[in-house]
Amino acid sequence: MDVSQPIVVESAANPRRTPTFALHFHGWKRPILERCFPHRQFHYVPLYISAEAFRDEWAPRILAEDEPEIFVWSVRAPEGLREFAHRHGIRLFFMEDGFVRSLVPNASRTPPLSLALDSGTVYFDSRFPSDLELLLSTYDFDGHPELLARAEKGIRFLLETGVSKYNSFNDTDVATLYGPKDRKRVLVIGQVEDDASILYGCDRPFTNNDLVRLAAQENPGAQIIYKPHPDILNRIRLAQSNPADVASLCDIIDRPLSMSRAFETVDHVYTITSLAGFEALMRGLKVTVCGSPFYAGWSLTDDRQPNTRRGRKLSLQALFAGAYLLYPRYFDPVSGVEVSFEATVALIERHLADPPPQPPKGKPVGPAWKPWGAYGVLGWRHLLTPVVAEVVKRIGNDRDAEVFRENPIEFFRELAAPKQRSIGRLLYPFDE
Numbered sequence: 001m002d003v004s005q006p007i008v009v010e011s012a013a014n015p016r017r018t019p020t021f022a023l024h025f026h027g028w029k030r031p032i033l034e035r036c037f038p039h040r041q042f043h044y045v046p047l048y049i050s051a052e053a054f055r056d057e058w059a060p061r062i063l064a065e066d067e068p069e070i071f072v073w074s075v076r077a078p079e080g081l082r083e084f085a086h087r088h089g090i091r092l093f094f095m096e097d098g099f100v101r102s103l104v105p106n107a108s109r110t111p112p113l114s115l116a117l118d119s120g121t122v123y124f125d126s127r128f129p130s131d132l133e134l135l136l137s138t139y140d141f142d143g144h145p146e147l148l149a150r151a152e153k154g155i156r157f158l159l160e161t162g163v164s165k166y167n168s169f170n171d172t173d174v175a176t177l178y179g180p181k182d183r184k185r186v187l188v189i190g191q192v193e194d195d196a197s198i199l200y201g202c203d204r205p206f207t208n209n210d211l212v213r214l215a216a217q218e219n220p221g222a223q224i225i226y227k228p229h230p231d232i233l234n235r236i237r238l239a240q241s242n243p244a245d246v247a248s249l250c251d252i253i254d255r256p257l258s259m260s261r262a263f264e265t266v267d268h269v270y271t272i273t274s275l276a277g278f279e280a281l282m283r284g285l286k287v288t289v290c291g292s293p294f295y296a297g298w299s300l301t302d303d304r305q306p307n308t309r310r311g312r313k314l315s316l317q318a319l320f321a322g323a324y325l326l327y328p329r330y331f332d333p334v335s336g337v338e339v340s341f342e343a344t345v346a347l348i349e350r351h352l353a354d355p356p357p358q359p360p361k362g363k364p365v366g367p368a369w370k371p372w373g374a375y376g377v378l379g380w381r382h383l384l385t386p387v388v389a390e391v392v393k394r395i396g397n398d399r400d401a402e403v404f405r406e407n408p409i410e411f412f413r414e415l416a417a418p419k420q421r422s423i424g425r426l427l428y429p430f431d432e
Contacts, residue, residue: 035336098328126292162260
């Protein structure tokens, strides 16, 4: 495989649309997928399908197609899918957001600027070798000086603009927030602890509080600053460990702070698997990682989880070139047309120079009221929405309630917990 080329090639000259079976793609992602891959005919496998249902209902459908392929979002595949694909010679790709995701901090339900397709596994899954890992292990970076020059320009752009995977720009005064610097300053980067990047990127359970304790133990006398994940602060995701339990060891940042500003005046960064660790490397900071993210194991980080498949020494430019230039695919967020990394950078520059006005925030607009259909005679089930929304908010968070209001039936259908999906079927027994 020539890893310098996209893994999947769409050809406008080829009118055939490749039959592609997509697993674990939520409803809002499907139009985006079709826009980015117009030469594919997508068939959406039901969310959370069991291995038995896949084997009995969907495997025969896949085998009936001519040269089918399979897309899986993240690593959420039914047991036996890899073996099935390998046995029948079916191309299987795992998909995830790339390392420049969006122009807004909360990327949920917004088109991605980049996507990564991987025939091995997603890039954060350290259990198996991903295409990215193989690329970083084998590519002749020194033989492509023009690629390294592009990487150097890309790094410089990210540093000068503060652009990150998710972009949140604010005017927080870091000097006031952190206080005067009179000793070593260590930044601990919190993550969502049930996130897949931790579940599949760590060989043992590890929490944010564990990370704070480790940083404090290894840096006696230093100022330990703990930055919880933005989704925790915004109540988009729920915390698994209580920051109050380590408040005596650190200063907890409890207000929005962009990642680029958070690195200011910091000497050392601790993280589990966060991409922010790589962004710290770009700033010349020492980075300790307790999991095995894609950027660990190449001689640039202080690694606490060994990865015997890695060991090659890479420069920062080579690592950036592999991860940002060769591995992902970039898309125009409106048209879905594939573009270059540089075109994406230009889009970001235009956005920074002239950000569009934010629409006024109001209550989410839900499905239209109809006298028949999924919401019952005279649409009486619409009356459930405000009541159930409050319950959803109490059990989950504000964003959950907002998504529920937009489409109550789809919201319950796409919940991960089987019991919660059952409640949804009782409340809304008919499909839309």
